[in-house]
Structures are given as C-alpha cells and as structure tokens.
Amino acid sequence: MTLNRRQFIGTSAAMAAALSAPMVKAQGKPRVVVVGGGAGGATAARYLAKDSKGGIDVTLIEPTRKYYTCFFSNLYLGGFKEIEDIGHSYGGLAAGGVNVVHDWAIGVDRDAKTVTLAGGGSVPYDKLILSPGIDFVEGAVEGWGLSAQNAMPHAYKAGSQSELLKAQLMAMPEGGTFAMIAPPNPYRCPPGPYERVSMVAHFLKQNNPTAKIIVADPKPKFSKMALFQEGWANHYDGMVDWIGEDFGGGNVSVDPNAMTVTIDGEETKVDVCNVIPAMKAGRIADLAGVTDGNWAPVNATDMSTKADADIYVLGDASSQGDMPKSGYSANSQAKVCANAVRGALTGSKVFPAKFANTCWSLIAPNDGVKVGATYEATPEKIAKVDGFISQTGESADLRKATYEESEGWYTGITSDMLG
C-alpha cells in the first residue's frame, strides 16, 4: 500500500478511525531495527526483508562479524566439527537487503523510538525487535564472575569461549578431572550441558581414558535425562559422576585461582572447570526496560513485549510460556513475529501464530536423540500442543538416522536464518 502525500492527508481521518489500520508513513519506508544476529534476530531480519520485498527498511545491529552457532558447538568440543564449520558470516543477509551494522546497541529511547549505538549515533525505528540471547546472573556461582571466564570458561556463547574450553580439555593431564557447574532452570538449550558432558566424555575416551567428569547440578532432573544416562552407561561407563540437587549439587562454590570446586562442603582440585551460571535476558532488554525479573515477558500472538507494543523480544531473552530456550524456538518465534510486524507496518495479511521446536543431541558417534513439540498462542502464553521424545533402547540404525537428521537440520536452519 503506497499513498502520495495528498492522498494521505485526504484519507488520514478515515485511517485513524480504523483500529487495525496499518501504520503508513507520510515519508519514507517503515523502519524495523533488529538487535542481535542469532537464531531469532537473523531470521526475523531476513524474513522481513525477503517478504516485504524492499517495502520495509530493515537494520540488523550485531557486534560480531562472524556468528558462531551455539547449537553444534558441543560437537566442536567432541571433535565432530571444526570451529569454522559452525562460523557464519552475515553476507547472505546483506545480500538479501538487510542493512547489517556491526556495533553494540547500548540503549533504547522508547519515547524518541531510537536505538543508541556504542560507536556513536542512534538508529530510529518504528518497530524494534530485540533478540539479544543470554547474559549471566552475577554472583550465581560463588567465587565465579566474568573476570574468571578465562580460568573457568562458560562456553555458553559460542566462539572464543568454545575454543578456550576445547584447548583446556586437550591440555588436561592424564587421568585429570573435568568439572561442570550446570545451570538452574530456565536456561538456554536445556539438553546442552548434558550433550556437552557426552562430547567431553567422547573426547576423553579417545585421548585420556582414565580422566573423570564431575557434574554439579542444582536441578533434581534434566532434559532427556533417561536418554543421556543410558548413553553415558553404554559409552562412557564409570567416567561421568552426576551430582544432582539431592546430593548437594546446588551447594557449590569455585576458586578460579586455586582451580578448586567445593560441592556440598567437599573441596576437589580440578583441571578444567566449565561454569555455566544462571542466566538472564541479554542486557539490552534490561536497558530497554522491557524485562520483569530476569526475562522479558511477551505476548504469544506476535512476541511483542508486555511493556511496549512497538518492542518485540525473541528467543532466549523472552519469557513466553512453554517453549524451551533454543535456536529452533527462536527461529520459529522470529517467523511469527516477522509476519505480525510486516502486517502492522504494511497491511499485509497476518496469519495465525504456529510455533514448533525440536532439539537434537549427540551422545556418541552416530548416537543421536531428539525431543520436540508444537505450540500455539493462547491469551496467557505460548502453550504446548503436542510433543515426542526419543526412547531408551532404540536401534543403532534409528539413532544414526536421528544424528544424520540433525546434520540436515543444521544446514537447513542456518540457511533459513542467514540466507
């Protein structure tokens, strides 16, 4: 829908009367700013540019020039992928008409409707989509802070942290100890810590078979627990010691200088310590004032925030209901959001929201498992409709097919996100 200035003035009274009337700018195209180029933000930017066919001015603000997927970064630790296999450029998005700005978004002025950049200047928006992923809750693990992330990496944002953890894993002395401090709910990628345990165990079984893995976990149970525990018993018998909440797994402190971990009063000297602290929405969501506690509550129909109808939050940073925090979920939410935002700005047809998620995990070579569900928008939240999970005792052929399927999904979702 395009109107020249005179038509616009002539029809503006009628437009104002129609509640569902799209926003029509007297001058220039409607502007969408997306902050964060991961599974949520990149997908939203790409779909908005693609589906509006140039009718919306889409700017993506993302500080890094190369995006390393958090999904499959455990496979890098296990030696199944090279780091470059999980690294992607933003060239495809730029070619698809997205204005990619490599900078940090450090503030949002909701009255002026602008995003402030660390490099100076600001970017105006009609609709703002925040997809900043996660940050860590300060003081969540006693003795650990971001200043200790080199001694005890989190490796829960992929890239240099993944490489650091891999280097430390490779440098472990024979028979050494790898410790993981697992996070409390809710957190990014529910099966992620346990897939990581599996991949570390696989690496150690090949290279350092007398080494041990200790997991201190504040939770009594975790995603795909039966499948992982079956897999650890089958492939890595006796190597993994999982200490859950019942055994004091939540009562943990670390000393990054001494490289010790104290679990329920018992101090252990370790060689590598992977601390995955409690999480919260990426900082820009807080700065925009759309969070309530650690996360940003959103409306299920379009991912708009409860705090501001022109600001949307996707993926890990959002508090939406039943969907797990995963790359697949963020990608799914981004498409619903992009459809709704395009409708609001250009009057295009808005279709009902449908969401889905599947998480594949690799336990050992050719031993893949998955869990998934579909979701719908209700007035209260994104609500689960239907789901499935891999079963214990499945055939080796089925597990291999599941792993191969995850490889296919990786190719699919990365091209769906980044073009």
Next chain:
Amino acid sequence: MRVFGIIFGVAASVISTVAVADKFGDPAAGEKVYRQCKSCHQVGDGAKHRIGPQLNGLFGRQAASHDDFRYSKALMRAGTGGLEWHADTLDAFLENPKAIASGTRMSFRGLKNPQERLDLIAYLRVFSDSPANIPEADPTASPTDHDIDPAILALKGDPEYGEYLSSECTTCHQTSGGDDGIPSIVLWPEEDFVLAMHAYKNKNRSHPVMQMMAGRLNAEEIAALAAYFAVLEE
C-alpha cells in the same frame, strides 16, 4: 514398532468382522495383477533380487531390510523409522509408492483400483509364512484406513498462505532442494505432497517430527503448502 497395525487394530475392533472378511482379496485374480510387477520383481521358488528385491516372506518384514539389496535412502529411512510390510502398509504403498517413501526407486505410478490392490496383496500373501501355521501371523488381506477423501485431493491451496506456513518447514528442509539427512520437499507434484502429508497426519508414515508437524495442519493448510512448494524456485 507397528504404528500401522495399532491403528488398524482399533478400527477392526469397531467394524464388524463380517465386513472385514468381505474385503479379503482373491489370490488368483492377484496373480494377473502381479504381471505388472514381474518386469522388476520375482516371487516364489528360487526368486532372486532383480531391479527390485524378491518378494518372498514379505509380510511382517521391516521395509528395506534385505542386506543384499541396494534400496533408496528414502525407503531405508522409512524402514529404520518403523515401516513394516503388512496388508495395510502394502496397500498404501501399492496405491502410490511415493506417498509412503518419497524417494523410493520403485518407479511405479501405483494401482488406483482398491480391488486390484486387495487381490495383489492376497497373492503376495501366499509367499509369506501361512497364518494357518502361525496364529499371530498377518491376515491374508484386509481393508485399509489410509484412503483420503477425493475432496481433500481436489482442494486448491492458497500459495500465499503456503508461503507463510512453509517457514515452519524450512527450519529443516532446504528451499534449495538440498538433501542431507533430511529429504527435499521442493517441486513435488501437489498430489504426492498432499498424500504424503496426510499419511503423516494419519500416522501411516512413521517419522515423529513429521507426524507432529502434519498432525496440526488442516486439509486447506496442507493444500496451501503443496501449492507453494510445487512451484518453488530458488
């Protein structure tokens, strides 16, 4: 796993047994129908694999399970996922092989006549272990529940709606048609696409993700997706 069998079992317990018995095929008539299969398949004493695998002992066997025959990846995937050959699965496969395993190498358009399928299945049943000897063996032939209403096939999909819905598919399936670990779904004939999706929806195809995805799509939505993907160009 016998997804198909479970569904049939439920249906059979509701339908009267007389109605079921009336639908058994005639092996003698089936032998004539089988002539169409003979250029690729052998069955009976001394049968060997040719262009297609030999068909002795077919009933109750996992699809694509002869170690010494090279199957399509699609049929292997279906077998691994739980597809077994029984009267009901064979009936669906024979009606349109590509609706059950999209990438099957069996280049056969399918038998549209239900009676011919029943007769052929009854004929092939002769070359599997006999129910008389094995009480729990498959019945000779049985009605099916996979037929889809011709009105569903006649639906004209809205490609614009299909494009929106397709974004749920493209998280896994590549729009480029690339096929590694997950099959290509672009440029399919619309009818095959619709049949395949309804086979997942009705749980006649075995993949849990696809059963879930197709399960909540209605007939118009499936038609819309078929319309969109049928003409998708990169």
